[in-house]
Amino acid sequence: MHIYIHIPFCQSKCPYCAFGSSSDEFNLTKSYFDALEFEIKNAKFSQISTVFIGGGTPSAVNAKFYTKIFDILKPYLKKRAEITTEANPNSANLTWLKAMRTLGVNRVSFGAQSFDDKKLKLLGRIHSANTTKIAIKNAKKAGFKNINVDIMYSTKFDTKKLLKFEVDNLANLGISHISAYSLILENNTPFSGKSNYEKDSPALAKFLFKELEKAGFKQYEIANFGRPCKHNLAYWSGEKYMGFGAYAVGFNGKKRAYSPKSIEEYIKNPLLKSYENLTMNDIKTEKIFLGLRSKIGFSAKLLNENELKNAKILTSHKKLIYKNSKFYNPNFLLTDEITLFILEN
Ligand SMILES: C[S@@+](CC[C@H](N)C(=O)[O-])C[C@H]1O[C@@H](n2cnc3c(N)ncnc32)[C@H](O)[C@@H]1O
Ligand code: SF4
Missing domain, CATH: 3.20.20.70 (Aldolase class I)
Structure with missing residues:
Protein backbone atom coordinates (compact mmCIF):
# COMPACT_ATOMS: atom_id res chain seq x y z
CA MET A 1 0.00 0.00 0.00
CA SER A 237 -1.55 3.40 -12.25
CA GLY A 238 -4.76 3.93 -10.26
CA GLU A 239 -3.49 2.08 -7.17
CA LYS A 240 -5.01 2.66 -3.71
CA TYR A 241 -3.37 5.12 -1.32
CA MET A 242 -4.09 6.60 2.10
CA GLY A 243 -3.74 10.32 2.77
CA PHE A 244 -2.99 11.67 6.26
CA GLY A 245 -3.06 15.23 7.54
CA ALA A 246 -4.95 18.41 6.63
CA TYR A 247 -5.58 18.83 2.89
CA ALA A 248 -4.62 15.19 2.25
CA VAL A 249 -6.42 13.02 -0.28
CA GLY A 250 -6.78 9.23 -0.25
CA PHE A 251 -8.19 6.74 -2.76
CA ASN A 252 -9.55 3.24 -2.07
CA GLY A 253 -10.14 2.19 -5.67
CA LYS A 254 -13.73 3.51 -5.67
CA LYS A 255 -13.91 6.65 -3.55
CA ARG A 256 -11.65 9.58 -2.90
CA ALA A 257 -11.33 10.66 0.74
CA TYR A 258 -10.62 14.31 1.57
CA SER A 259 -9.27 15.56 4.91
CA PRO A 260 -10.32 18.98 6.25
CA LYS A 261 -8.82 21.86 4.27
CA SER A 262 -7.77 23.83 7.35
CA ILE A 263 -5.11 23.13 9.98
CA GLU A 264 -7.45 24.09 12.87
CA GLU A 265 -10.32 21.95 11.56
CA TYR A 266 -8.00 19.00 11.14
CA ILE A 267 -6.59 19.34 14.66
CA LYS A 268 -10.15 19.43 16.04
CA ASN A 269 -11.13 16.27 14.18
CA PRO A 270 -8.24 14.36 12.59
CA LEU A 271 -10.49 11.49 11.51
CA LEU A 272 -13.02 13.63 9.65
CA LYS A 273 -13.22 12.85 5.91
CA SER A 274 -15.51 13.84 3.13
CA TYR A 275 -15.93 11.42 0.27
CA GLU A 276 -16.28 11.66 -3.47
CA ASN A 277 -17.79 8.61 -5.12
CA LEU A 278 -16.21 7.91 -8.46
CA THR A 279 -18.33 6.29 -11.16
CA MET A 280 -16.91 3.47 -13.28
CA ASN A 281 -16.75 6.00 -16.07
CA ASP A 282 -14.72 8.49 -13.93
CA ILE A 283 -12.26 5.73 -13.08
CA LYS A 284 -11.96 4.68 -16.72
CA THR A 285 -11.37 8.27 -17.95
CA GLU A 286 -8.75 8.77 -15.26
CA LYS A 287 -6.96 5.53 -16.18
CA ILE A 288 -6.84 6.59 -19.82
CA PHE A 289 -5.74 10.15 -19.06
CA LEU A 290 -3.06 9.23 -16.50
CA GLY A 291 -1.87 6.35 -18.68
CA LEU A 292 -1.48 8.70 -21.64
CA ARG A 293 0.41 11.30 -19.60
CA SER A 294 3.01 8.67 -18.75
CA LYS A 295 4.84 5.61 -20.05
CA ILE A 296 2.25 3.47 -18.23
CA GLY A 297 -0.24 3.54 -21.13
CA PHE A 298 -3.67 1.92 -20.78
CA SER A 299 -5.29 -1.39 -21.58
CA ALA A 300 -7.30 -1.66 -24.80
CA LYS A 301 -9.86 -3.61 -22.72
CA LEU A 302 -11.00 -0.32 -21.15
CA LEU A 303 -12.45 0.90 -24.46
CA ASN A 304 -15.85 0.25 -26.01
CA GLU A 305 -16.18 -0.54 -29.71
CA ASN A 306 -16.38 3.06 -30.86
CA GLU A 307 -13.52 4.23 -28.62
CA LEU A 308 -11.39 1.38 -29.89
CA LYS A 309 -12.12 2.53 -33.44
CA ASN A 310 -10.99 6.07 -32.50
CA ALA A 311 -7.82 4.73 -30.87
CA LYS A 312 -7.03 2.73 -34.00
CA ILE A 313 -7.40 5.87 -36.15
CA LEU A 314 -4.82 7.56 -33.90
CA THR A 315 -2.56 4.51 -34.13
CA SER A 316 -2.68 4.63 -37.94
CA HIS A 317 -1.56 8.30 -37.74
CA LYS A 318 1.24 7.36 -35.30
CA LYS A 319 -0.36 9.48 -32.56
CA LEU A 320 -0.71 6.33 -30.44
CA ILE A 321 1.37 3.17 -30.20
CA TYR A 322 -0.34 -0.22 -29.78
CA LYS A 323 1.69 -2.96 -28.11
CA ASN A 324 0.71 -6.12 -26.19
CA SER A 325 -2.96 -5.08 -25.89
CA LYS A 326 -2.05 -1.65 -24.51
CA PHE A 327 -2.01 1.85 -26.00
CA TYR A 328 0.91 4.20 -25.37
CA ASN A 329 1.33 7.91 -26.08
CA PRO A 330 4.49 8.98 -27.92
CA ASN A 331 3.89 12.70 -27.18
CA PHE A 332 2.76 13.51 -23.64
CA LEU A 333 2.11 17.15 -24.63
CA LEU A 334 -0.89 15.95 -26.68
CA THR A 335 -2.53 14.01 -23.82
CA ASP A 336 -5.65 16.22 -23.57
CA GLU A 337 -6.37 16.11 -27.30
CA ILE A 338 -5.76 12.36 -27.58
CA THR A 339 -7.98 11.57 -24.56
CA LEU A 340 -10.80 13.69 -26.01
CA PHE A 341 -10.48 12.08 -29.43
CA ILE A 342 -10.63 8.53 -28.03
CA LEU A 343 -13.63 9.20 -25.80
CA GLU A 344 -15.56 11.06 -28.50
CA ASN A 345 -18.60 8.94 -29.40
C1 LIG B 1 3.71 21.37 -3.29
S1 LIG B 1 5.25 21.96 -3.76
C2 LIG B 1 6.15 21.38 -2.37
C3 LIG B 1 7.65 21.58 -2.48
C4 LIG B 1 8.28 22.63 -1.64
N1 LIG B 1 7.41 23.24 -0.72
C5 LIG B 1 8.86 23.74 -2.51
O1 LIG B 1 8.09 24.50 -3.04
O2 LIG B 1 10.06 23.86 -2.55
C6 LIG B 1 5.74 20.88 -5.06
C7 LIG B 1 6.08 21.55 -6.35
O3 LIG B 1 4.91 21.97 -7.01
C8 LIG B 1 5.28 22.92 -7.99
N2 LIG B 1 4.22 23.93 -8.07
C9 LIG B 1 3.53 24.50 -7.06
N3 LIG B 1 2.64 25.40 -7.53
C10 LIG B 1 2.76 25.39 -8.89
C11 LIG B 1 2.12 26.12 -9.94
N4 LIG B 1 1.20 27.04 -9.72
N5 LIG B 1 2.49 25.86 -11.23
C12 LIG B 1 3.44 24.91 -11.49
N6 LIG B 1 4.07 24.22 -10.51
C13 LIG B 1 3.75 24.44 -9.23
C14 LIG B 1 6.62 23.50 -7.56
O4 LIG B 1 7.60 23.19 -8.50
C15 LIG B 1 6.90 22.79 -6.25
O5 LIG B 1 8.25 22.49 -6.09
S1 SF4 C 1 4.00 27.93 -0.88
FE1 SF4 C 1 5.05 26.31 0.17
S2 SF4 C 1 4.33 24.44 -0.85
FE2 SF4 C 1 3.85 26.08 -2.19
S3 SF4 C 1 5.61 26.17 -3.58
FE3 SF4 C 1 5.98 27.67 -1.91
S4 SF4 C 1 7.18 26.59 -0.42
FE4 SF4 C 1 6.27 25.01 -1.80
Whole structure:
Protein backbone atom coordinates (compact mmCIF):
# COMPACT_ATOMS: atom_id res chain seq x y z
CA MET A 1 0.00 0.00 0.00
CA HIS A 2 0.96 3.65 -0.43
CA ILE A 3 0.88 6.47 2.08
CA TYR A 4 0.82 10.25 1.70
CA ILE A 5 1.42 12.55 4.69
CA HIS A 6 0.76 16.27 4.32
CA ILE A 7 2.76 18.93 6.18
CA PRO A 8 0.83 22.21 5.75
CA PHE A 9 3.50 24.68 6.90
CA CYS A 10 5.70 26.96 4.77
CA GLN A 11 8.18 29.62 5.81
CA SER A 12 6.69 31.92 3.22
CA LYS A 13 3.80 31.46 0.84
CA CYS A 14 4.86 31.54 -2.83
CA PRO A 15 2.56 33.75 -4.92
CA TYR A 16 1.82 31.04 -7.54
CA CYS A 17 1.08 28.20 -5.12
CA ALA A 18 -2.40 26.83 -4.37
CA PHE A 19 -1.26 23.85 -2.29
CA GLY A 20 -2.68 23.65 1.22
CA SER A 21 -0.20 25.41 3.47
CA SER A 22 0.13 28.33 5.81
CA SER A 23 3.09 30.49 6.83
CA ASP A 24 1.60 31.95 10.02
CA GLU A 25 0.38 28.92 11.97
CA PHE A 26 3.67 27.44 13.14
CA ASN A 27 2.33 27.81 16.70
CA LEU A 28 0.07 24.85 15.81
CA THR A 29 2.97 22.54 14.85
CA LYS A 30 2.88 20.45 18.05
CA SER A 31 -0.92 20.05 18.02
CA TYR A 32 -0.81 19.25 14.31
CA PHE A 33 1.69 16.42 14.76
CA ASP A 34 -0.32 15.11 17.74
CA ALA A 35 -3.39 14.99 15.48
CA LEU A 36 -1.37 13.32 12.72
CA GLU A 37 -0.11 10.72 15.16
CA PHE A 38 -3.70 10.09 16.30
CA GLU A 39 -4.96 9.70 12.71
CA ILE A 40 -2.12 7.37 11.69
CA LYS A 41 -2.51 5.26 14.87
CA ASN A 42 -6.19 4.79 13.99
CA ALA A 43 -5.50 3.51 10.48
CA LYS A 44 -5.26 -0.13 9.46
CA PHE A 45 -2.13 -0.86 7.48
CA SER A 46 -0.93 -3.75 5.42
CA GLN A 47 2.59 -3.80 3.99
CA ILE A 48 3.65 -0.28 2.95
CA SER A 49 5.56 0.05 -0.36
CA THR A 50 5.87 3.84 -0.52
CA VAL A 51 5.54 6.82 1.80
CA PHE A 52 5.50 10.39 0.52
CA ILE A 53 5.81 13.29 2.97
CA GLY A 54 4.67 16.32 1.02
CA GLY A 55 3.52 19.81 1.56
CA GLY A 56 3.69 22.54 2.21
CA THR A 57 7.25 22.25 3.39
CA PRO A 58 8.19 19.18 5.42
CA SER A 59 11.62 20.72 6.11
CA ALA A 60 9.99 23.75 7.76
CA VAL A 61 9.47 21.68 10.91
CA ASN A 62 12.08 20.11 13.15
CA ALA A 63 12.85 16.47 12.26
CA LYS A 64 12.05 15.38 15.84
CA PHE A 65 8.33 15.80 15.04
CA TYR A 66 8.51 12.89 12.59
CA THR A 67 9.89 10.36 15.10
CA LYS A 68 6.56 9.15 16.49
CA ILE A 69 5.08 8.83 13.00
CA PHE A 70 7.91 6.55 11.93
CA ASP A 71 7.57 4.57 15.18
CA ILE A 72 3.99 3.76 14.14
CA LEU A 73 4.78 3.06 10.47
CA LYS A 74 8.00 1.05 10.92
CA PRO A 75 6.45 -2.40 11.54
CA TYR A 76 4.52 -2.12 8.26
CA LEU A 77 7.26 -0.77 6.00
CA LYS A 78 8.44 -3.18 3.32
CA LYS A 79 12.18 -3.83 3.33
CA ARG A 80 12.78 -1.76 0.20
CA ALA A 81 10.03 0.81 0.76
CA GLU A 82 10.55 4.10 -1.05
CA ILE A 83 10.23 6.89 1.53
CA THR A 84 10.29 10.40 0.09
CA THR A 85 10.21 13.78 1.75
CA GLU A 86 9.78 17.09 0.01
CA ALA A 87 12.10 19.84 1.22
CA ASN A 88 12.86 23.48 0.52
CA PRO A 89 16.49 24.35 -0.16
CA ASN A 90 16.62 27.07 2.52
CA SER A 91 15.27 24.98 5.41
CA ALA A 92 16.67 21.51 4.64
CA ASN A 93 19.98 21.90 6.46
CA LEU A 94 22.47 19.08 7.10
CA THR A 95 21.10 18.37 10.60
CA TRP A 96 17.53 18.03 9.30
CA LEU A 97 18.57 15.88 6.35
CA LYS A 98 20.69 13.56 8.55
CA ALA A 99 17.86 13.18 11.05
CA MET A 100 15.33 12.35 8.32
CA ARG A 101 17.75 9.85 6.76
CA THR A 102 18.19 8.20 10.17
CA LEU A 103 14.41 7.86 10.49
CA GLY A 104 14.42 5.86 7.25
CA VAL A 105 13.69 8.49 4.59
CA ASN A 106 15.62 7.43 1.45
CA ARG A 107 14.45 9.93 -1.19
CA VAL A 108 14.44 13.71 -0.99
CA SER A 109 12.70 16.10 -3.35
CA PHE A 110 13.90 19.70 -3.40
CA GLY A 111 11.75 22.57 -4.67
CA ALA A 112 14.51 24.40 -6.53
CA GLN A 113 12.27 25.94 -9.24
CA SER A 114 15.20 27.59 -11.04
CA PHE A 115 18.95 28.19 -11.01
CA ASP A 116 18.48 31.78 -12.17
CA ASP A 117 18.13 34.20 -9.27
CA LYS A 118 16.03 36.63 -11.35
CA LYS A 119 13.49 33.89 -12.12
CA LEU A 120 13.51 32.81 -8.47
CA LYS A 121 12.65 36.39 -7.52
CA LEU A 122 9.81 36.49 -10.07
CA LEU A 123 8.44 33.31 -8.47
CA GLY A 124 8.69 34.90 -5.03
CA ARG A 125 11.10 32.27 -3.74
CA ILE A 126 13.17 33.01 -0.65
CA HIS A 127 16.24 30.97 -1.62
CA SER A 128 19.00 31.47 -4.19
CA ALA A 129 20.43 29.06 -6.77
CA ASN A 130 23.48 28.67 -4.54
CA THR A 131 21.31 27.64 -1.57
CA THR A 132 19.89 24.79 -3.68
CA LYS A 133 23.38 23.59 -4.63
CA ILE A 134 24.42 23.55 -0.96
CA ALA A 135 21.23 21.69 0.05
CA ILE A 136 21.90 18.99 -2.55
CA LYS A 137 25.51 18.60 -1.38
CA ASN A 138 24.21 18.24 2.17
CA ALA A 139 21.64 15.64 1.10
CA LYS A 140 24.47 13.57 -0.35
CA LYS A 141 26.53 14.04 2.81
CA ALA A 142 23.53 12.81 4.79
CA GLY A 143 23.50 9.64 2.68
CA PHE A 144 20.70 10.33 0.18
CA LYS A 145 21.27 8.61 -3.16
CA ASN A 146 17.81 9.21 -4.59
CA ILE A 147 17.43 12.96 -5.03
CA ASN A 148 14.81 14.84 -7.02
CA VAL A 149 14.84 18.50 -7.98
CA ASP A 150 11.66 20.37 -9.01
CA ILE A 151 11.94 23.15 -11.53
CA MET A 152 9.33 25.36 -13.16
CA TYR A 153 9.10 26.61 -16.74
CA SER A 154 6.65 28.60 -18.90
CA THR A 155 7.45 31.74 -16.91
CA LYS A 156 7.83 35.00 -18.80
CA PHE A 157 11.64 34.82 -18.46
CA ASP A 158 11.97 31.40 -20.09
CA THR A 159 13.83 31.20 -23.37
CA LYS A 160 15.80 28.37 -24.97
CA LYS A 161 18.94 29.92 -23.49
CA LEU A 162 17.55 30.05 -19.95
CA LEU A 163 16.13 26.51 -20.16
CA LYS A 164 19.49 25.23 -21.40
CA PHE A 165 21.08 27.00 -18.43
CA GLU A 166 18.60 25.23 -16.09
CA VAL A 167 19.41 21.83 -17.64
CA ASP A 168 23.18 22.45 -17.49
CA ASN A 169 22.87 23.21 -13.79
CA LEU A 170 20.68 20.16 -13.17
CA ALA A 171 23.08 17.91 -15.09
CA ASN A 172 25.96 18.93 -12.83
CA LEU A 173 24.24 18.08 -9.56
CA GLY A 174 24.55 14.27 -9.60
CA ILE A 175 20.85 13.78 -8.91
CA SER A 176 18.58 10.90 -9.94
CA HIS A 177 15.32 12.62 -10.88
CA ILE A 178 13.88 15.88 -12.15
CA SER A 179 10.30 17.15 -12.05
CA ALA A 180 9.69 20.00 -14.49
CA TYR A 181 6.37 21.79 -13.98
CA SER A 182 4.81 24.25 -16.36
CA LEU A 183 3.71 27.34 -14.39
CA ILE A 184 -0.04 27.31 -13.74
CA LEU A 185 -1.71 30.62 -12.86
CA GLU A 186 -3.87 29.17 -10.08
CA ASN A 187 -7.12 30.83 -9.01
CA ASN A 188 -7.08 32.53 -5.61
CA THR A 189 -3.34 33.08 -5.66
CA PRO A 190 -1.56 36.41 -6.24
CA PHE A 191 -0.53 35.08 -9.71
CA SER A 192 -4.13 34.46 -10.76
CA GLY A 193 -4.89 36.29 -14.02
CA LYS A 194 -1.31 37.58 -14.40
CA SER A 195 -1.04 36.22 -17.91
CA ASN A 196 2.02 38.41 -18.58
CA TYR A 197 3.95 36.29 -16.01
CA GLU A 198 3.41 33.20 -18.11
CA LYS A 199 4.82 32.10 -21.45
CA ASP A 200 2.91 29.05 -22.60
CA SER A 201 5.01 27.66 -25.43
CA PRO A 202 4.78 24.01 -26.54
CA ALA A 203 7.97 24.58 -28.56
CA LEU A 204 9.88 25.60 -25.40
CA ALA A 205 8.43 22.64 -23.48
CA LYS A 206 9.58 20.30 -26.25
CA PHE A 207 13.02 21.92 -26.19
CA LEU A 208 13.27 21.46 -22.41
CA PHE A 209 12.19 17.79 -22.60
CA LYS A 210 14.79 17.13 -25.32
CA GLU A 211 17.58 18.81 -23.37
CA LEU A 212 16.68 16.85 -20.22
CA GLU A 213 16.79 13.61 -22.20
CA LYS A 214 20.14 14.61 -23.72
CA ALA A 215 21.43 15.14 -20.18
CA GLY A 216 20.43 11.54 -19.37
CA PHE A 217 17.06 12.09 -17.69
CA LYS A 218 14.58 9.86 -19.49
CA GLN A 219 11.05 11.22 -19.55
CA TYR A 220 8.48 8.78 -18.09
CA GLU A 221 5.64 11.22 -17.45
CA ILE A 222 4.74 14.64 -18.75
CA ALA A 223 6.57 16.35 -15.87
CA ASN A 224 8.94 13.63 -14.68
CA PHE A 225 12.38 12.51 -15.80
CA GLY A 226 15.01 10.06 -14.56
CA ARG A 227 14.77 7.21 -12.07
CA PRO A 228 10.98 6.77 -11.68
CA CYS A 229 9.33 7.67 -8.38
CA LYS A 230 7.44 4.55 -7.26
CA HIS A 231 4.93 6.59 -5.28
CA ASN A 232 3.90 8.67 -8.26
CA LEU A 233 3.80 5.61 -10.53
CA ALA A 234 1.31 4.12 -8.07
CA TYR A 235 -0.93 7.23 -8.36
CA TRP A 236 -0.81 7.12 -12.13
CA SER A 237 -1.55 3.40 -12.25
CA GLY A 238 -4.76 3.93 -10.26
CA GLU A 239 -3.49 2.08 -7.17
CA LYS A 240 -5.01 2.66 -3.71
CA TYR A 241 -3.37 5.12 -1.32
CA MET A 242 -4.09 6.60 2.10
CA GLY A 243 -3.74 10.32 2.77
CA PHE A 244 -2.99 11.67 6.26
CA GLY A 245 -3.06 15.23 7.54
CA ALA A 246 -4.95 18.41 6.63
CA TYR A 247 -5.58 18.83 2.89
CA ALA A 248 -4.62 15.19 2.25
CA VAL A 249 -6.42 13.02 -0.28
CA GLY A 250 -6.78 9.23 -0.25
CA PHE A 251 -8.19 6.74 -2.76
CA ASN A 252 -9.55 3.24 -2.07
CA GLY A 253 -10.14 2.19 -5.67
CA LYS A 254 -13.73 3.51 -5.67
CA LYS A 255 -13.91 6.65 -3.55
CA ARG A 256 -11.65 9.58 -2.90
CA ALA A 257 -11.33 10.66 0.74
CA TYR A 258 -10.62 14.31 1.57
CA SER A 259 -9.27 15.56 4.91
CA PRO A 260 -10.32 18.98 6.25
CA LYS A 261 -8.82 21.86 4.27
CA SER A 262 -7.77 23.83 7.35
CA ILE A 263 -5.11 23.13 9.98
CA GLU A 264 -7.45 24.09 12.87
CA GLU A 265 -10.32 21.95 11.56
CA TYR A 266 -8.00 19.00 11.14
CA ILE A 267 -6.59 19.34 14.66
CA LYS A 268 -10.15 19.43 16.04
CA ASN A 269 -11.13 16.27 14.18
CA PRO A 270 -8.24 14.36 12.59
CA LEU A 271 -10.49 11.49 11.51
CA LEU A 272 -13.02 13.63 9.65
CA LYS A 273 -13.22 12.85 5.91
CA SER A 274 -15.51 13.84 3.13
CA TYR A 275 -15.93 11.42 0.27
CA GLU A 276 -16.28 11.66 -3.47
CA ASN A 277 -17.79 8.61 -5.12
CA LEU A 278 -16.21 7.91 -8.46
CA THR A 279 -18.33 6.29 -11.16
CA MET A 280 -16.91 3.47 -13.28
CA ASN A 281 -16.75 6.00 -16.07
CA ASP A 282 -14.72 8.49 -13.93
CA ILE A 283 -12.26 5.73 -13.08
CA LYS A 284 -11.96 4.68 -16.72
CA THR A 285 -11.37 8.27 -17.95
CA GLU A 286 -8.75 8.77 -15.26
CA LYS A 287 -6.96 5.53 -16.18
CA ILE A 288 -6.84 6.59 -19.82
CA PHE A 289 -5.74 10.15 -19.06
CA LEU A 290 -3.06 9.23 -16.50
CA GLY A 291 -1.87 6.35 -18.68
CA LEU A 292 -1.48 8.70 -21.64
CA ARG A 293 0.41 11.30 -19.60
CA SER A 294 3.01 8.67 -18.75
CA LYS A 295 4.84 5.61 -20.05
CA ILE A 296 2.25 3.47 -18.23
CA GLY A 297 -0.24 3.54 -21.13
CA PHE A 298 -3.67 1.92 -20.78
CA SER A 299 -5.29 -1.39 -21.58
CA ALA A 300 -7.30 -1.66 -24.80
CA LYS A 301 -9.86 -3.61 -22.72
CA LEU A 302 -11.00 -0.32 -21.15
CA LEU A 303 -12.45 0.90 -24.46
CA ASN A 304 -15.85 0.25 -26.01
CA GLU A 305 -16.18 -0.54 -29.71
CA ASN A 306 -16.38 3.06 -30.86
CA GLU A 307 -13.52 4.23 -28.62
CA LEU A 308 -11.39 1.38 -29.89
CA LYS A 309 -12.12 2.53 -33.44
CA ASN A 310 -10.99 6.07 -32.50
CA ALA A 311 -7.82 4.73 -30.87
CA LYS A 312 -7.03 2.73 -34.00
CA ILE A 313 -7.40 5.87 -36.15
CA LEU A 314 -4.82 7.56 -33.90
CA THR A 315 -2.56 4.51 -34.13
CA SER A 316 -2.68 4.63 -37.94
CA HIS A 317 -1.56 8.30 -37.74
CA LYS A 318 1.24 7.36 -35.30
CA LYS A 319 -0.36 9.48 -32.56
CA LEU A 320 -0.71 6.33 -30.44
CA ILE A 321 1.37 3.17 -30.20
CA TYR A 322 -0.34 -0.22 -29.78
CA LYS A 323 1.69 -2.96 -28.11
CA ASN A 324 0.71 -6.12 -26.19
CA SER A 325 -2.96 -5.08 -25.89
CA LYS A 326 -2.05 -1.65 -24.51
CA PHE A 327 -2.01 1.85 -26.00
CA TYR A 328 0.91 4.20 -25.37
CA ASN A 329 1.33 7.91 -26.08
CA PRO A 330 4.49 8.98 -27.92
CA ASN A 331 3.89 12.70 -27.18
CA PHE A 332 2.76 13.51 -23.64
CA LEU A 333 2.11 17.15 -24.63
CA LEU A 334 -0.89 15.95 -26.68
CA THR A 335 -2.53 14.01 -23.82
CA ASP A 336 -5.65 16.22 -23.57
CA GLU A 337 -6.37 16.11 -27.30
CA ILE A 338 -5.76 12.36 -27.58
CA THR A 339 -7.98 11.57 -24.56
CA LEU A 340 -10.80 13.69 -26.01
CA PHE A 341 -10.48 12.08 -29.43
CA ILE A 342 -10.63 8.53 -28.03
CA LEU A 343 -13.63 9.20 -25.80
CA GLU A 344 -15.56 11.06 -28.50
CA ASN A 345 -18.60 8.94 -29.40
C1 LIG B 1 3.71 21.37 -3.29
S1 LIG B 1 5.25 21.96 -3.76
C2 LIG B 1 6.15 21.38 -2.37
C3 LIG B 1 7.65 21.58 -2.48
C4 LIG B 1 8.28 22.63 -1.64
N1 LIG B 1 7.41 23.24 -0.72
C5 LIG B 1 8.86 23.74 -2.51
O1 LIG B 1 8.09 24.50 -3.04
O2 LIG B 1 10.06 23.86 -2.55
C6 LIG B 1 5.74 20.88 -5.06
C7 LIG B 1 6.08 21.55 -6.35
O3 LIG B 1 4.91 21.97 -7.01
C8 LIG B 1 5.28 22.92 -7.99
N2 LIG B 1 4.22 23.93 -8.07
C9 LIG B 1 3.53 24.50 -7.06
N3 LIG B 1 2.64 25.40 -7.53
C10 LIG B 1 2.76 25.39 -8.89
C11 LIG B 1 2.12 26.12 -9.94
N4 LIG B 1 1.20 27.04 -9.72
N5 LIG B 1 2.49 25.86 -11.23
C12 LIG B 1 3.44 24.91 -11.49
N6 LIG B 1 4.07 24.22 -10.51
C13 LIG B 1 3.75 24.44 -9.23
C14 LIG B 1 6.62 23.50 -7.56
O4 LIG B 1 7.60 23.19 -8.50
C15 LIG B 1 6.90 22.79 -6.25
O5 LIG B 1 8.25 22.49 -6.09
S1 SF4 C 1 5.61 26.17 -3.58
FE1 SF4 C 1 6.27 25.01 -1.80
S2 SF4 C 1 7.18 26.59 -0.42
FE2 SF4 C 1 5.98 27.67 -1.91
S3 SF4 C 1 4.00 27.93 -0.88
FE3 SF4 C 1 3.85 26.08 -2.19
S4 SF4 C 1 4.33 24.44 -0.85
FE4 SF4 C 1 5.05 26.31 0.17
